[in-house]
Every structure is written in C-alpha cells, then in structure tokens.
Amino acid sequence: MNRMALRNVVNTQTVALVGVLLLNWVLFPGFFRIEWQDGRLFGSLIDVLNRGAPVAILAIGMTPVIATKGVDLSVGAVMAMAGAVAASLVVAGYPAWIAVSGALALGLACGIWNGILVALLDIQPIIATLVLMVAGRGIAQLVTEGSIVTFSDPTLVFIGTGSFLGFPMPVVIAFALMVLVTLAVRKTAIGLFIEAVGVNRSAATLAGIRSRLLLIVVYSISGLCAATAGIIVAGDIRGADANNAGLWLELDAILAAVIGGASLLGGRFSIPMSVVGALIIQAMNTGILVSGFPPEFNLVVKAGMITLILMIQSPLAGHILGWFGRGKRGAAR
Amino acid sequence: MRASGAAMSIGKLGRSAVGESAFRMEARGVSKVFGAHRALDHVDFGLLPGEVHALLGENGAGKSTLIKILTGAYQPDGGEILVDGAPVVLNSPLHAQTFGIGTVYQEVNLLPNRSVAENLFLGHQPTRFGLVDRRRMERESRGLLARYGLDIDPGSELGLHSVAVQQIVAIARAVQLSGKVLILDEPTASLDRDEVRRLFEVIANLKREGLAIVFITHFLDQVFALADRVTILRNGKLVDTCRLDALTRTELVRKMLGKDISFSGSTSLKTERPTTEVLLNFENFGRRRSVRPFNLTVHKGEVIGVAGLLGSGRTEMARIMFGIDPADEGRATMKGAAIGLRSATEAIALGFGFCPEDRKADGILGELSVRENIVIALQGKLGWFRALNRDEQLDLAGQFGEAMDIRAASLDMPVKLLSGGNQQKVILARWLATDPAFLILDEPTRGIDVGAHAEIVRTINRLRDDGMALLVISSEIDEVVAYSSRVVVMRDREMVAELRGEDINPGVIVQAIATHGETAHHEAAT
Secondary structure (H helix, E strand, O other): OHHHHHHHHOOOHHHHHHHHHHHHHHHHHHHHHHEEEEEEEEEHHHHHHHHHHHHHHHHHHHHHHHHHOEEEEEEEEHHHHHHHHHHHHHHOOOOOOHHHHHHHHHHHHHHHHHHHHHHHHOOOOOHHHHHHHHHHHHHHHHHHOOEEEEEOOHHHHHHHEEOOOOHHHHHHHHHHHHHHHHHHHHHHHHHHHHHHHHHHHHHHHHHOOOOHHHHHHHHHHHHHHHHHHHHHHHHHHHEOOOOOOOOHHHHHHHHHHHOOOOOOOOHHHOOHHHHHHHHHHHHHHHHHHOOOOOHHHHHHHHHHHHHHHHHHHHHHHHHHHHHHHHHHHHHOO | OOOHHHHHHHHHHHHHOHHHHHHEEEEEEEEEEEEEEEEEEEEEEEEOOEEEEEEEEEOOOOHHHHHHHHHHOOOOOEEEEEEEEEOOOOOOHHHHHHHEEEOOOOOOOOOOOOOOHHHHOOOOEEOOOOOEHHHHHHHHHHHHHHOOOOOOOOOEEHOOOOOHHHHHHHHHHHHHHOOOOEEEOOOOOOOOOOHHHHHHHHHHEEEEEEEOOEEOOOHHHHHHHHEEEEEEOOOEEEEEEHHHHOOOOHHHHHHHEEEEEEOOOOOOOOOOOOOOEEEEEEEEEOOOOOOOOOOOEOOOOEEEEEEEEOOOOOOHHHHHHHOOOOOOEEEEEEEEEOOOOHHHHHHHHHOOEOOOOOOOHHOOOOOOOOHHHHHHHHHHHHHHOOOOHHHHHHHHHHHHHHHHHOOOOOOOOOOHOOHHHHHHHHHHHHOOOOOOOOEEEEEOOOOOOOHHHHHHHHHHHHHHHHOOOOOOOOOHHHHHHHHOOEEEEEOOEEEEEHHHEOOOHHHHHHHHHHHOOOOOOOOOOO
8 A cells, every 4th residue: 555655646756856956956056057068068967967877877777686675785896897897908908899898798797696696596685796795896906906097098988978969978878778777677577577576586486487587687787787887987087996986886776776666675666766866866965065065964964865765755654645645535536 | 101190080080170270281262363364263272281282283273373372472362371270471482481381493493503501501501600600511411411311412512413402402401491381393393203203202201200291293193102182273263172092093184174074975076077188197206305206197177186184295296296396206298298397487388377375475476466466477478578568467457357256446456455365366367367278276275265265166166167177285175075076195295095986075085194004095106
C-alpha cells in the first residue's frame, strides 16, 4: 500500500530536487541564470548537471544491482582503474578509441568478476565487491606507478570537458546512458526479472528465470558505467589520479539510488529517479559552494538534507501520506 | 528405571485422577495467532517428570509454535503455562531457564571456536579472585562429561568434535542450567545411526534421573524407540495425547494425517483411466543424499498422488523431477526422447510447472503485483527480449486470474496482500499461463481456506480432464484419494509403493506409509 501511495504522491524525488534548487536560488539569486558563451551553456544549473554526471552514471549502473538485493562497492575503484588504463594507453601512444575501449573492457571484466562472485559463488554482494573496492585502487596505483599520469589527448579531453549541442559532454553521456539503460531494462523483460530476483531469488529461479546469468549481466552493466565515469573524470582533469579518482563515490551512487526510491532489500527501481537522486546530491554540493557557506558545512548540511529526504520516504511517512492519498482518492470517486 | 515406572503409573491414572501437580510443565488451552492465521488453537499439553514425550505433526501443525511458547520465545495469545502446578509467564528463553526449562536445537548453537569447558560454563564460569578459575572449570567439566559418557578433553575446541558430541555437550549445558525440563528440537536430524544411538542412551539416562523431556522429530522409528507418550498436533489443534505402547504405527500415522480414515468405502471413484499415451518416463531416477532411484511412468491426463510423511523424500522427488536439484542417476524421457532436466529453466522449456510447498519462500514474489506474479513464468519461458507489454500482461493476468477465481481488489496490488488461498491460486495461474504438459503441485492445499481448497481440487480435476499430467504431493490422504488415478508412497527417501485401482483408499495408503521394514507392499518399482 505504501508503495502505491508513494507513487501517487507526485514524486518525492522530483519534489525534493525542485526544493533543493529553489533553496539554492534563495541563497544565491543568480542560481538559475544560464548564459550562452562560445557555443555552450554556462551557469550554476549547468554546473550541477555537469558535476553530477559521474555520480549519475554510477547510479545508473548501481540501481539495477541494488534492485537485485545487491550492492556494488567497487565502482569508485573501477573508475580509478579505468582512468588509469585510459591515460596510460594514450600516454603509451595508442589512439584514443583503443584507450576508451580498453578502459570499458576493464570495467566489463570487473563487472563480470563481481557477478561471478555473487551469482556463482554465492558470496554476499557487500563482501564480494569489497574485494575489488580495495584491490582495484591498488591495481590503479600499479598501472599509474604511483604518480598522476597526465595527458593531452584531444578526444579524451573532449569526453571530459567538451560540449555537444551546448551541453557539456558528461551531461550528454549521462543522459544517453540513462535513456539507453532504461530502455534496455524496460522494453525487455530484464527489468521485471531484476525485480523478481531482488524480491525473491528462489521463487524467481523456480519460475524459470536464469538468475545467475542475470546477476552477472547486472554487475557487468555497473562495471561498464563505472568505467565510463572513470574516463570522464580522467578527461576532465587531463590525468589519471589513482588515489583520488572516484574516491567514496560508490557511497554517493548508493545514496542516489536510495533517494531514487530503490530499496536495499531489492525490488522496485527506477533509473531516471536514481539520476534525479544524483542531481539532488550534486545540487546540494553546488548550492553550499555558491551560497558562500564555508565548505566545512558541506558534509553536515548534506547529511541533514539526505536524512530529511529519507524520512519522507520512510515506511512510516509513506503510511501517513498513504492515509491522505486514500482520503483524497476516495473523495474523488 | 524406577522413576520411569512411577511415571508410567501416573500416566495410566490420567490427568483428572492425579490432579495438576503431577505435571512438571503444562500448557492449558494455549492459542497463538499470527495475523489471520491461528497457529495454535486451544492446545493442552502436559509433561510428566521422567518421561520422554514426543511431539508430532506435519509442517504447519503448530509444533514449533508450541515449543516457542514453552521456551518463552513467544507469548501465548490465550491460555496459560504452569510449571509444577503454578502459573508462570515466560518472558524469554533465558527467563524460562530460571524455571528449569532448557532447549537444544537441531543446529547446535554453541561457540565452536571455544573450548568444551567454556561452552559448558559460559555465563556462569567459576571464578577465583574475580578471574575465571580455568582449572576448576575444566575439572568440573570432566566430571560432568563423564556422566554423559563422554571422555573428551574439556580444554579442546568444541568445533573439532562431531555433531553428536556437540549435541551432547549442548544437552549437558542445558540440563546443567535448567534441570527440570529439556526440550529437544529435532536433535537427530544431522546425525548418523550410531550417533543417534549414543544420543538416545544419554536421553534415556536423563529420563531415569527424572527429567521431563520433550522430543521433536519426524522419524517415527525414533518415536517408538524412545518416547513414552506422544502428542499429535494438526493444523494448530490438538489431535491426541496418548501412550505409545497402546498405539500401533498405523494408528499413529492415521492420527497425524487425517480425520477418521476408514478402511472401507471411499475408494477412488475414477478407476484408472485407460490412457495409453506415455508422456514422461523416469528410469532409475535419483540423486544421492536426496531420493533413492525410482521408476515412474506418467501418462497424459492422469493425476499421480504422492503420499508420505514429512521428510519422506516426497518434496525431494519433485525437486529432482523439476531439475532444481538435478538427478545424478538414471534417465528421463519425454514422449520417448531423452531429456536433460538440469535446471528449472530447462524443465519449464519442456512444459513442466512446479508449485512449491513453501509458498512464501519459493513461490510468490511478495512485493510484485498480482499481474507480474502471474506472467513471470511465461515471460521466463519467452526469454529476456520478447517482453510482454503491459496490455498483454493485463490480458493474461485477467484471463488466468478469472479462470482461477482469484479475489484481488486489483491486478496491480502486491501479491503479498492477498490471502494464502489466493496466493496459491496466483501461483497456479502463473503455471497455467505457460500451458504446461506436466504440473507438479507440492502441498497445493496447505494452509488455505476451505473455499480456495475446493477451488484448487476442482482445478486439479479439470486439468486432468483436459489431458494434462499432474503429480500432486499432499498430506491430506482423503484428498489424494479423491483426485489420484495412481498413488505412489514415499518413505525414508524411497518410493516404496505404487497403488492403483482398488488399492487407492485411505486404509491401504496409511498402511503403506506406516509399514516398517521389509513387510511393505512391494508391488512398486516395476
């Protein structure tokens, strides 16, 4: 009942995003100003989209994983590895498309590895992906030999900082991925199967779903998304920083998915709503910066806002909202 | 021996003559309700000192609920608990311990990485100057263990010993801490024959010392070997409490399974159909440590009933047929062609369907809608990329929901909000949507209301008449008789009888389930 009521109440995520944006506007009147310069858009709003893109991309991959009652802690480390591989390949003289393919192949391999640990060896996802979270950053450091590998390959730089139809490339890529993955799960039966496995893996398997293969695919998508985010972040700073690239971003991605309405107990999910969740997180980060608050406030304010959003989504609140919703609908009939 | 003799005479005198004080522990009219489900309904249970009292019943009979009430893990919704004639309220298992009630579970819940002595004394270690007196603890442990016939080093790690030894250590600890009542919840489930014997010696000794022992198992041999009295529960109600020496095996099984099963009359009305078309053939089909190899031929348009007690291998048989636990022996053919059956997906592709026994754990997708629950198996069969769109899903769900008479406010409501009977109908609808040739139903009518019950039995008959082959596992003998054209009987993980025609009547079935050893009907396994 809660879930149905919640879905009817406009949409917690969109309301929260609008709320945070309006708050930013109050604190910083120029927040909604967007300018056209040198063939691309500029402004705080665009900045939110641009800065939020890596976490949004991670959340696109993380959401199906969480819907299967799993979690992928390795995405931050996979970002670092993918950046390191892409940077090292272009520095070694390979063309950009090889660097990008190499980084994506690595992300795919990481995803398959996680999927095998979870699906075939039945290791708890949090532990299975913790392995790569720890080891991955080490591998990235080995690839970069401990230093920041800088490059100036125009294609990689374009992926991180270029623009398309006026929008920054990371935004374009994140949007394209969102549409692609959403269609891939919703226009096929994959989305239903993901939810079925997340709700009750045993029952789903008995109903004929190849749950092991499905889990491997889901973790692979997460790995690919993480690698994409890693390439973007590397392109943005024109270098691969094995120590800091993607650091703690797995937590933001999980948070984005949870704000987006996914439950860590598996089941229902919405990729667009998770992207909105990522934007809420970034809007708060940007808002605190532009409003002139000391950056020390950042984490505390963010934590407070997130607590508020999660409280609104909690079963208890859902119950209360459900009462109102039922009352209204009853009157309409 | 003397104590046990005394107990016997008390037992013969009966409750009213001796009065309440004879019972070491008593439950009077206890009830427990979970939501709309009445797990225990005014059950009386009396436990005498110096007796081993077996508690029997099929899944869902209320055994574990009663045990949890006796050990304080649950609070009864009605009735009262008395210890030595005085009413008590048991707040928790720890609290129950202070009244002398100890429990040992099937899975030993001690600390395998600590020493035997530490496990025996955990929480009440002997101390000296505020420190654990390890030497005294080990000395006392040695004495304690000797009383249980264990000659092991108390300083050794518990986990290094066999499950039987750990089980005995757990008993020693429970008796040490409580000392009046010992509840053994399926203690023999993971033991081999010699270990069981050893455990039984320990239990017999404790009985002689005057302890009141509750023994839960589903092995009837063990009940007859060990217990003095037995209490039988069915569907949350007390069936009977009686002495075992006054009871035959057949009578006991009859009490466990059904109302008043008469040996005459009520023979199956539909004599075996002259269906000649063989659908499936299982030859020497089996799986190690699951079900001994069996032979079974399944014809189109017949219902094969599977009878047997809990733990007899009936569910295991269904699971290997459906490929969940693939067979490691024998072969299966469908219309003459060899088939693999290595996974559920494979079985479904061949036109199999399976309604599992545990609806909640293996059947329903609780959070998902009725619609999604109905289409999931068909969608699984179609694969990942041929998705049924929402309208198609609604059509299917509406069509099969109506066929099964599912009472749901909306096809989009979460299936977990439906009643048990409607959930079962949803799972049946799920398989009917795949248009199966062979449907396996494991306890399809358990725990559902009368109306849904009748609907499901009607459906079974209708599907048979439409030419589908069904294998139906059920503890309800009357029901098996009513719809089966053949009945196979499972016992001790083996198919022990295949009954047809005149033999399909409750008396013969109960006889086949209960018969011990070599005297069983051996017309099976051709």
